[in-house]
Amino acid sequence: MKSHSSGRNPRRSRGGSRRRGDGRSRFQPATPRAPAKKSFWQKITALFTNGKTKPSAPGRNGAPQQQPRPARKPEAVEVTTPRLYVGNLSFDATESDLFELFNGVGQVQNAEVVTYKHNQRSKGFAFVQMLTVDEAKRAVAELHDKEFLGRKLVVSGAKSSEHHVRN
Numbered sequence: 001m002k003s004h005s006s007g008r009n010p011r012r013s014r015g016g017s018r019r020r021g022d023g024r025s026r027f028q029p030a031t032p033r034a035p036a037k038k039s040f041w042q043k044i045t046a047l048f049t050n051g052k053t054k055p056s057a058p059g060r061n062g063a064p065q066q067q068p069r070p071a072r073k074p075e076a077v078e079v080t081t082p083r084l085y086v087g088n089l090s091f092d093a094t095e096s097d098l099f100e101l102f103n104g105v106g107q108v109q110n111a112e113v114v115t116y117k118h119n120q121r122s123k124g125f126a127f128v129q130m131l132t133v134d135e136a137k138r139a140v141a142e143l144h145d146k147e148f149l150g151r152k153l154v155v156s157g158a159k160s161s162e163h164h165v166r167n
Helices: 040-049 095-103 133-143
Strands: 083-087 108-115 122-130 154-157
Touching: 083 133, 095 108, 095 122, 095 133, 122 133, 133 154
Parallel strands: none
Antiparallel strands: 083 122, 083 154, 108 122
């Protein structure tokens, strides 16, 4: 009587090593990998940059890391109106905090912290309306680069609405 075979190689045991004849396991590549294929967006980018982009080390999820942006100095705007821009503001600062701070320099008409609409969190800057232009200039002289709630304030004249018009 002939026994029925399961189709397995009788020379190899069930739990034995699966090494190839050359000593490599089946998971080790025979040769170093070829460069990875470019994605669709990498090909598009190469079209516009003539392929002159240097590859960066991969970050999370294999995506290339972005270079950190250099710190940008805020644009100094001359004080021509009583309206002031207050930047680098702590996210914990409130309008009443600003009102008190600027009231020490001159009379404040209005203080408004700019917030995101969907969650009312501060964007980190505000506008303060002083009573006169002279008080606004004095506020810039005294409060620019002053530490307030753990951050150095940036105080300058606010841009007028004509700066925002784009054609």
